[in-house]
Each structure stands twice: as structure tokens, then as C-alpha cells.
Amino acid sequence: MTRIELAKKIYDVAYLKGEFLLRSGKISNEYFDKYQFESSPILLNSITKEFIPIISKLSFDYLAALEMGGIPIATAISLEINKEVVFVRKKAKEYGTQKFAEGPAINGKTLLIVEDVITSGGQVILSKNQLQSEGAIVNDVICVIDRESGGKELLNENNLNLYPLFTISEIKKSSF
Numbered sequence: 001m002t003r004i005e006l007a008k009k010i011y012d013v014a015y016l017k018g019e020f021l022l023r024s025g026k027i028s029n030e031y032f033d034k035y036q037f038e039s040s041p042i043l044l045n046s047i048t049k050e051f052i053p054i055i056s057k058l059s060f061d062y063l064a065a066l067e068m069g070g071i072p073i074a075t076a077i078s079l080e081i082n083k084e085v086v087f088v089r090k091k092a093k094e095y096g097t098q099k100f101a102e103g104p105a106i107n108g109k110t111l112l113i114v115e116d117v118i119t120s121g122g123q124v125i126l127s128k129n130q131l132q133s134e135g136a137i138v139n140d141v142i143c144v145i146d147r148e149s150g151g152k153e154l155l156n157e158n159n160l161n162l163y164p165l166f167t168i169s170e171i172k173k174s175s176f
Contacts, residue, residue: 003050009043010043011174013037014036024119026112026149032147038069038072044073047076048073048076049080052080054091054142054161058163060083060116060140061109062082062103063077063083063086063108063112064076064101065137065160066127070088070113077114086106087102088101088127091172106131107134112142113160114143118146119153120154124160140160141161141163142162144164152167
């Protein structure tokens with residue numbers, strides 16, 4: 001599947017019109033139901049293959065999958081490139097190990113944050129700060145869709161480089 005075909009398929013299965021409350025607190029008249037493309041083996045595989053050239057230029061020890069949308073993407077990439085995944089919760093669980101970052105030890109390790117859709121970038125910043133408080137090094141973030149709503153700029157202000165697979169403009173353009 002070509003990049004343009006992938007963008008069109010993502011649009012076809014995941015783009016919704018209506019009124020939606022975003023994690024950022026903003027109301028939007030459009031929404032990408034990310035679970036529609038993350039639950040499709042064909043689309044998830046194609047997304048993974050499109051990410052390989054991007055991430056091959058980055059230096060990192062582990063993928064850091066943000067709960068919950070980053071988990072299937074990071075897992076699929078992990079299987080392709082044979083790198084371990086750290087599963088990052090929004091908050092530490094209150095039982096068992098009581099960790100917010102599950103998987104291999106992250107102290108002194110460079111992590112590549114994996115997210116599905118970025119709007120404001122707020123959750124990425126919170127997760128980056130938590131990971132750094134545990135000794136991780138975090139410089140880069142990948143996502144499937146950048147909604148072009150200030151997230152990239154906020155991440156840059158917080159010394160993070162964003163590498164989106166698509167912008168919302170590219171996805172919408174593919175639908176014509």
C-alpha cells in the first residue's frame with residue numbers, strides 16, 4: 001500500500017464529523033477514531049512499515065508506548081525492529097509494582113515516545129517529565145496523526161522533536 005493509499009484508508013475508516021470533546025478540553029467538529037486504524041491488522045502493518053524509515057534515523061534504546069493508543073503501534077513496531085517496549089501509564093497503578101512505566105528498566109536509557117494522535121501535546125509532556133524523573137532520556141516522539149493544533153510547537157518548546165506519519169491536512173487531502 002502506498003503512503004497516499006494508507007492516508008486515504010485511515011481517513012475512510014477513522015474520520016468522523018460531529019461534536020467531540022478532545023483530551024485537550026477543546027471541542028472539535030471532526031475526530032479520528034484511532035482505534036479503527038489501530039485494530040485493523042492491515043492498516044497497523046502498513047503504518048508500521050511507513051514508520052520504519054523515520055525511526056531508522058533516530059537513536060533510542062526502547063519504544064515508550066503511551067496509554068492507550070500508543071500501545072498497539074509500539075508493539076507492532078517492536079515486532080518489526082526487535083526493540084523492547086516500555087508501557088507508560090497516565091498514572092501509576094495503585095497495586096502490584098505501583099509503576100507508571102512497565103517493562104524494562106529505563107534509568108539511563110533513551111526512549112522514543114509512541115503516540116497515536118497528537119492534538120495539544122499535553123499528555124506527551126506529562127509522560128516525558130515522568131519518564132525523565134525516573135532517569136530516562138527523551139528527545140523524540142512519533143505519532144500517526146498530528147492534528148496541527150499546537151502540539152508540535154508545544155513539544156518543540158519542551159525540547160522534543162515530533163515525527164508525525166501524517167498531518168491532519170495530509171489525511172484530509174488524501175480523501176479527495
